[in-house]
Amino acid sequence: MKRNILVVCLLFVVLISGAQNIRNEYLSENKDSIKAYFSKINKEQINKINGSHSSQIKEIFEKSHERNIIKLEDSVFLFNSEIHKHLNSILDEVYISNPEIDSKEFSFFINNSHSPNAACYGNGMFEVNLGLFNELETDDELAFVICHEIAHYVLEHSFKSIIKSVTDLNSKETKKKIRILKRKRYGRTRAAISVIDDLNTNFLNYSKEVEAEADSLGYIYYNKTKYNKSFAISALKKLKRVNNMSMPHNIKIDSIFNFDNYPFKKFWLEESVSIFNSNEVINDFSLNSDTISTHYGIDYRIKALNKEFNIDTSDNDVSYSSLKRIKTISHFKSVNYLIQKRFFDLAMYLIVEKFENNLITEEQYYSSMANILKEIYVTKKNHSFGKYVEPASSFSSEKQLNKIRLFLNNTELKEIGKIGLNFCNTNINKVNDNKDFIEVLNYFKLNNKIK
Amino acid sequence: MIRKCALTLFCFLTFVLHAQEKVLNDITSFEVKNSGTFLDENNDVDGYYFFYELDKLKKGKREYAVKILDNDLNEIASKSYIGDKDDMLIQSKFNNQTLMFAILNLEEKYYKVFSFDKSGEQGAEVIIPISKMDARVLEYTLKTDIFLPLFAIDNKGFVFQQFMFKIGSSASKLLYIPTDGGKSWEYNQTLEKKTPQSIKVIDANEKFIVLSEAEISIKSFESTPKIVVLDINTGKVVFEHVYDKKDYRAVSNVFLTEEKSLVVLGEYFENDIVYENPSLGLFTQTFDLNGKVLSDKKIDWESDVNKVLGSEIKKNEEYILFHDIIRAQNGSYFAIAEKYHQTNNKKGKKVNSLTTSEAIFFEFSSNFDVKAIKVFNKGNFTSKEVTTLKNPETYAMVLNLLGFFDYEFTQIDKSRDRFYSNFVHYNTSPDNEDDKSILLKTIIYNEGKLSEDEIVINTSNEDKSYGILPAKLGHVVLLEYDKKNKALKMHLEKLNID
Numbered sequence: 001m002k003r004n005i006l007v008v009c010l011l012f013v014v015l016i017s018g019a020q021n022i023r024n025e026y027l028s029e030n031k032d033s034i035k036a037y038f039s040k041i042n043k044e045q046i047n048k049i050n051g052s053h054s055s056q057i058k059e060i061f062e063k064s065h066e067r068n069i070i071k072l073e074d075s076v077f078l079f080n081s082e083i084h085k086h087l088n089s090i091l092d093e094v095y096i097s098n099p100e101i102d103s104k105e106f107s108f109f110i111n112n113s114h115s116p117n118a119a120c121y122g123n124g125m126f127e128v129n130l131g132l133f134n135e136l137e138t139d140d141e142l143a144f145v146i147c148h149e150i151a152h153y154v155l156e157h158s159f160k161s162i163i164k165s166v167t168d169l170n171s172k173e174t175k176k177k178i179r180i181l182k183r184k185r186y187g188r189t190r191a192a193i194s195v196i197d198d199l200n201t202n203f204l205n206y207s208k209e210v211e212a213e214a215d216s217l218g219y220i221y222y223n224k225t226k227y228n229k230s231f232a233i234s235a236l237k238k239l240k241r242v243n244n245m246s247m248p249h250n251i252k253i254d255s256i257f258n259f260d261n262y263p264f265k266k267f268w269l270e271e272s273v274s275i276f277n278s279n280e281v282i283n284d285f286s287l288n289s290d291t292i293s294t295h296y297g298i299d300y301r302i303k304a305l306n307k308e309f310n311i312d313t314s315d316n317d318v319s320y321s322s323l324k325r326i327k328t329i330s331h332f333k334s335v336n337y338l339i340q341k342r343f344f345d346l347a348m349y350l351i352v353e354k355f356e357n358n359l360i361t362e363e364q365y366y367s368s369m370a371n372i373l374k375e376i377y378v379t380k381k382n383h384s385f386g387k388y389v390e391p392a393s394s395f396s397s398e399k400q401l402n403k404i405r406l407f408l409n410n411t412e413l414k415e416i417g418k419i420g421l422n423f424c425n426t427n428i429n430k431v432n433d434n435k436d437f438i439e440v441l442n443y444f445k446l447n448n449k450i451k
Numbered sequence: 452m453i454r455k456c457a458l459t460l461f462c463f464l465t466f467v468l469h470a471q472e473k474v475l476n477d478i479t480s481f482e483v484k485n486s487g488t489f490l491d492e493n494n495d496v497d498g499y500y501f502f503y504e505l506d507k508l509k510k511g512k513r514e515y516a517v518k519i520l521d522n523d524l525n526e527i528a529s530k531s532y533i534g535d536k537d538d539m540l541i542q543s544k545f546n547n548q549t550l551m552f553a554i555l556n557l558e559e560k561y562y563k564v565f566s567f568d569k570s571g572e573q574g575a576e577v578i579i580p581i582s583k584m585d586a587r588v589l590e591y592t593l594k595t596d597i598f599l600p601l602f603a604i605d606n607k608g609f610v611f612q613q614f615m616f617k618i619g620s621s622a623s624k625l626l627y628i629p630t631d632g633g634k635s636w637e638y639n640q641t642l643e644k645k646t647p648q649s650i651k652v653i654d655a656n657e658k659f660i661v662l663s664e665a666e667i668s669i670k671s672f673e674s675t676p677k678i679v680v681l682d683i684n685t686g687k688v689v690f691e692h693v694y695d696k697k698d699y700r701a702v703s704n705v706f707l708t709e710e711k712s713l714v715v716l717g718e719y720f721e722n723d724i725v726y727e728n729p730s731l732g733l734f735t736q737t738f739d740l741n742g743k744v745l746s747d748k749k750i751d752w753e754s755d756v757n758k759v760l761g762s763e764i765k766k767n768e769e770y771i772l773f774h775d776i777i778r779a780q781n782g783s784y785f786a787i788a789e790k791y792h793q794t795n796n797k798k799g800k801k802v803n804s805l806t807t808s809e810a811i812f813f814e815f816s817s818n819f820d821v822k823a824i825k826v827f828n829k830g831n832f833t834s835k836e837v838t839t840l841k842n843p844e845t846y847a848m849v850l851n852l853l854g855f856f857d858y859e860f861t862q863i864d865k866s867r868d869r870f871y872s873n874f875v876h877y878n879t880s881p882d883n884e885d886d887k888s889i890l891l892k893t894i895i896y897n898e899g900k901l902s903e904d905e906i907v908i909n910t911s912n913e914d915k916s917y918g919i920l921p922a923k924l925g926h927v928v929l930l931e932y933d934k935k936n937k938a939l940k941m942h943l944e945k946l947n948i949d
Contacts, residue, residue, distance in 0.1 A: 189481075189506040189514070272923065275489075275498055275521060275528075275545055275569075282528035282571040285516065383906045386929075386942035391523035409523070412925075413947040 031072060038068050041105060041123040045159075053166045060162050064121065071111075078110040078130065078333055086326045087128065090143050094150065097224040101150060108146075112337040114346060116239065120149040122158030130337070133330035134350075135238055139321045140231035147225075148218035155217060157210050165203055174199070193285065200289030208297045212304045219309055230313040233302060240298035249353035251400045253407045256352065259422035268410045269403065271394065280395055331359045335368055342388035344376050345404045363434055366427045370440040373420040377447065380413045420444040481505055481516070482937075488921055489522075489545045491603060492654065493863040496522050496923050500552075502540040511536050517552070522923040524943055528571055535559055541593075544603035549574070549630040551609050553600050557586045562600065564611055564628065577628065579613055588616045602652040607631055607683060610652050610660065617642045623650040627660075627686055636686030640664075653705040658683055659740070661713065663702045676700060678715060680740070690742030697722055700734060704776050712745060713738040716776040716784070719749055729844040732756065733776065733786055735819045748819040756813065759821050768792055771811060772847050774858045779896060780868035782817030787872050787894075789856050790826075793843050794833050803840035805847060806833040807856055810874055812894060812901055825901050829857060829892040830876040857892075864924045870896045871946060873927075875919060887911050891919050891927060893946050902949035 042065040046058050071077065087108055095103050105124035116135035119127040126149055128142075136142050152158065168174060174195065181191040219232055258264035276282060305311065331354045338347035351372065355365035379385040385408075392406035411419065424441035431437040481503040489497035499520040506514035513536050519528040537558040544551050554563040562579040581589070592598055602610040608629035615622045622640035629635060640648045647667045654661045662679040677693040694700045699720040706714045714737050718730035732752045737745040750756060752771075771788045778784050788811045794804040808831050814822045834855055840846055850856065857874040864870065876890040891906040906927065910917045914935055920928040922943055931940045 284531035383944040393525040
C-alpha cells in the first residue's frame with residue numbers, strides 16, 4: 001500500500017496529539033512539514049501550467065495555496081487519530097481494490113466544518129468535512145464519496161474547471177459581449193448582469209456534468225471494493241436531503257430551557273413584524289443562475305448513475321460497516337469546534353440533536369450545553385454576541401436553527417444568566433462531578449449574585 | 452453574526468470571474484448614494500435602506516436599486532426604481548402597511564413620494580413641485596435632519612410635509628397620504644403671511660394628528676406657539692390652543708392618551724425672546740379633546756428642582772441643559788438633561804468654552820412632583836474656545852443646535868414600559884492623540900428603575916471608520932467600515948439591563 005511520508009508524519013502527529021488535550025487536535029505540531037507539503041504540491045501544479053492565460057490560472061492556484069495556509073493557521077483542520085485511522089482504513093480498501101490509482105501524493109485532511117461535504121483540490125490534497133461523518137451512516141457511503149473525489153483528481157476536474165472558467169471569460173464571444181456592453185450608452189448594467197448570468201449558468205451546467213462524470217468513474221472504483229454498491233445512491237440521496245435542509249431535528253427549546261424555578265417565557269420565541277409578506281428575499285435583480293443548486297442537480301446525477309450502472313438499491317439496508325463509532329467522535333468534535341469558534345446557534349442545535357439521538361453521552365451533553373450558555377453570557381456581556389450568531393430570519397430554510405437564533409437573540413443578559421444557573425442546578429446530578437460543569441455553575445452563581 | 456456585506460457596493464458578481472473580472476466589476480458595482488434608517492415616532496427602527504444608481508437610461512432617466520434590510524439586518528429586498536438622474540432618496544418610513552420613500556430632486560425641483568406595499572409591489576408616485584427658493588434652502592440643509600418630510604402613522608398612512616420658503620417668510624404644507632383606504636387631505640400654511648412659520652408633527656393615533664405650530668415676527672423676533680389637533684380622516688381642525696406671549700411654552704413632547712386626553716410637555720419661559728432668557732422650568736398640560744385645559748402644572752428650576760438637586764450642582768458655576776421629557780407607561784415622567792460648566796484652564800481660570808459632564812435624569816410623579824434625580828457619568832467634552840462668551844446658558848443652546856452635546860435620542864418601548872436614552876461621546880486620550888474611542892452610554896428605565904450600560908469602541912485604526920446606528924428597541928448596530936476594501940461590517944447588539 002502506498003502512503004506518502006507526510007501522511008505517516010501526520011498520523012504520527014495525530015497519534016501523539018490524541019493523547020493530549022482536545023485543543024491540540026486543532027493545532028498540528030508538524031505545521032511546518034504540512035506547509036512544506038502544501039508548497040510542494042502547489043509548485044508541482046503550477047509547473048504543469050502553460051499555454052494561454054497561464055498567468056491567470058497560476059494566480060488562482062497561488063490564491064488557493066494561500067487560503068490553505070490560512071486554514072492551517074486558523075485551526076480549520078482536525079488532527080484526530082481515530083478519525084484519521086478510520087478514514088485511512090477506507091482509503092486502503094479503495095487503493096488495494098484499485099491499484100491503478102496513483103495515491104502517493106494524496107493527503108486527506110479532516111476539515112472541522114459541520115457541512116456534509118468533501119473536496120478535491122486537484123493537486124493531491126483532499127478534504128473531508130466532519131459534517132460528512134455526521135451525516136453519512138456507513139463506511140460504504142463514505143467510501144463512495146471518497147471514490148467520487150478521487151475520480152475528480154484522476155479526471156483533473158479542478159484544473160479543467162479553472163481553465164474553463166478562465167477560457168470562457170477570455171473567449172472571443174465573451175470579449176465581444178463585453179465590448180458591446182461597454183459601448184452601450186443606456187442599460188449597460190442590465191446587459192452586464194446578463195453576461196454574468198450566462199457565464200454562471202454555463203459554468204454551473206458544466207459543473208453538473210463534471211459531478212456526474214466523477215460519479216461515474218468513482219462508481220467504477222467503488223464497484224471494485226468490498227462495499228455494498230447500493231450505498232452509492234443512498235450517499236447521494238443524503239447529500240440531496242441536506243442540500244434542502246440540513247438540520248431537520250425538532251429542537252424543543254421551550255422544554256429544554258423550562259425550569260421549575262424559572263419557567264420558559266413565550267416572548268423568547270416572538271418574531272418581529274416583517275416589512276414584506278414574502279417567504280423569500282424580493283429581488284428585482286435576481287440571476288437565473290442563482291436558482292441552480294450548489295449540489296449540482298443530485299437528481300440528475302442519481303438518474304445518470306442508475307442509467308449507466310443499473311444499481312440495485314433493494315439491498316440498501318446491508319452495510320459493510322457502520323460509521324457509528326467514528327460518528328460519536330465526529331459529532332462531539334464538531335460541536336467543540338463550533339463552541340471554540342463561537343457559533344453558538346449551530347453548536348446548540350448539534351448538541352441537542354446528537355444527545356436526543358443518543359450520539360453523545362449525557363455528560364458530554366450537559367457539560368457542553370452549560371459551556372455554550374456560559375460563552376453566550378460572556379459575549380452578551382461584552383456586546384460581541386452579534387458577531388457570532390446570526391439574527392433570526394423568516395426566510396431561513398433551516399427552521400430549527402432559526403428557532404434557536406430567535407431564542408438566543410431575544411433573551412437578555414440577565415435572562416441567559418438565570419437560564420444558565422437553572423440549567424446547571426437542575427442537571428448537576430447528571431454530570432458525575434464534571435469539573436468544567438461545576439466551574440460553569442459557580443460562574444453563574446457569581447453572576448446571579450448567589451453565595 | 453457579523454454582516455460582511457459590501458453594502459457600500461451593490462455587486463452582482465456571484466461566481467468565478469477572473470480575466471474580465473475588472474471590466475465586469477467596474478460595470479456591475481455601484482457605490483451607495485444614500486442610506487438611512489426606517490425610524491418610527493418612538494425612535495424604534497423597522498429597518499435600513501441603501502440607495503444605489505445602477506444604470507443610465509434614455510431621456511435622462513436612471514435605474515436605481517433600493518436594498519432593504521429588516522431590523523435584524525437581514526437583507527429582505529432589492530427593488531428596482533426608475534427615476535430621474537438627479538433623484539436623491541432622502542427619507543423612508545414604514546407604517547406596518549406600506550414602506551414609503553421620499554425623493555428630492557433639486558435640479559428638476561420636485562419632491563416625489565413612492566411606496567412599496569407588503570408584497571413588495573411599487574405603488575403610484577406623487578410628485579410635488581418645489582420653487583427655486585425651496586430648492587436652494589433645501590440644498591444648504593441637506594446634510595442635517597431639519598427638513599425631513601415624512602411622518603408615519605401606524606396602520607393609517609403618512610404625513611408628507613413640504614417646506615416652502617420665500618424671502619422673509621417660510622411655511623409648510625401637509626399632505627396626508629392614507630394607506631388604509633381613507634381619503635387624502637392637505638393642511639396648509641401660507642407664504643403670504645410674510646413671517647417665518649413652522650409646523651412639527653408631534654404625535655398621531657388612529658383618530659388624531661397633533662401639530663406644534665409657531666410664527667416668528669421678523670420685526671420683534673417674538674414668536675407665537677400653538678398646539679393644533681387635526682382629525683386624521685378629514686384634516687379638519689379639532690381644536691387649537693395658542694400660548695400667550697407672556698407665558699411662552701416650548702413644546703417638546705405630546706401624547707395622545709387612551710383616556711382621550713392630550714398631554715403636552717415642555718419648557719416654559721419668562722417671555723417669547725427665548726434666545727435671551729433660558730427656561731424657567733418644565734411644564735405639563737392636559738387637554739380634553741375639545742381643547743379645554745384640564746390641568747396645567749409647572750416645575751420651577753429655581754425652587755422645585757434645585758431643592759432636590761442639592762449638592763449635585765454648584766450654583767452659578769454649573770448649569771443644566773434640558774433635552775427631552777419622556778412619559779413612562781405608569782404615568783411618571785423623566786426629564787433628560789446634561790450638566791455643563793464654563794471650562795477652567797489648567798490654572799483654574801475660566802476660558803471661553805463649555806465643558807459637558809454628567810447626564811442627569813429627573814423623575815417626576817404623575818402629578819409632576821419631583822421624586823428623584825439620578826446622575827450618570829458619561830465623560831467630559833470641551834468645546835472650542837470662542838472670542839466672547841457672555842452667557843454660558845445662551846451659548847449652550849447654540850452648541851446644542853450644532854450637536855455639541857452627547858445626548859442623541861431616546862427609544863420608547865411602550866409594551867414593556869421601558870426607555871433607552873442614548874449618549875454618544877467621542878473620546879481622545881489626553882496622553883495620546885491617536886488613542887481614540889467612541890463611548891455609547893445608554894440609560895435604561897426598566898421595572899421602575901434606571902440603570903446604565905455602555906459600549907466602548909476603539910477607533911484608533913486609521914484604515915477603518917466606526918459608527919453606531921439606531922436599531923430595534925433595546926439594541927444598537929455597530930458599524931465598521933474598511934476604507935481600503937470599501938466593505939461595511941455591521942452587527943446588532945442587545946443593550947444589557949442591570
